[in-house]
Amino acid sequence: MFRPHRAAAIALILWGSLAAFPIRSQEITTGAPVSAVLTIDQERLYAESLWGKRALADLAAASSALQIENRKIEAALTTEEKTLTERRAAMAADEFRKLADDFDKRVTGIRQAQDGKARSLVQQRDSDRQAFSDAALPLMGEVMAARGAVVILDKRAIFVANTAIDVTDEVRAHIDEKLGAGPALPTP
Secondary structure, eight states: OOOHHHHHHHHHHHHHTGGGSOOOHHHHHHOOOOOSEEEEOHHHHHHHSHHHHHHHHHHHHHHHHHHHHHHHHHHHHHHHHHHHHHHGGGSOHHHHHHHHHHHHHHHHHHHHHHHHHHHHHHHHHHHHHHHHHHHHHHHHHHHHHHHTOSEEEEGGGOSSOOGGGBOHHHHHHHHHHHHTTOOOOOOO
16 A cells, blocks of 8 residues: 555655766757656546547446436336335235235346446446556656656645646646547446
8 A cells, every 4th residue: 555654765765866867958949847757636537638538538427327327216116116005905904915026026126227327337447547557658668758757646646746746737638638538337
């Protein structure tokens, strides 16, 4: 597990060893600050990338469709329950109990199925996020190498840093250029 205090210690060690890394003229001419340590905002990187925007939109659409489906099912079950309750007075107790038990079993099954669909959406979200991270990692390495850095840390693990070492926008642009919107989520 990543611990912020370890990241800070590593950053300090790396910062102290900056003299060991010569500044290349290419880095000076690009106008980008020269630093062995870079930071990135992983949440913003994902949310603002073409891939992240597409994935979040796909997830929102699938979630909305599931909510609509849940409301329709709820309305149908409410109507069925009301009808069953109204029929109760005209039925024998054992006949009503059997119908009520069958209804309860169906409701339980439907609830489990709908919960499974919701869990599937969460799994798809997590899977897509992991696929993005896997695809983005080598591209982050390319930006790190182009900047002459030795490490990119998550901004959340940093207590204080110069904003000039934040390469989130640069990495996002590089990822968008190389990966685009990524693969579409499968339809649940």
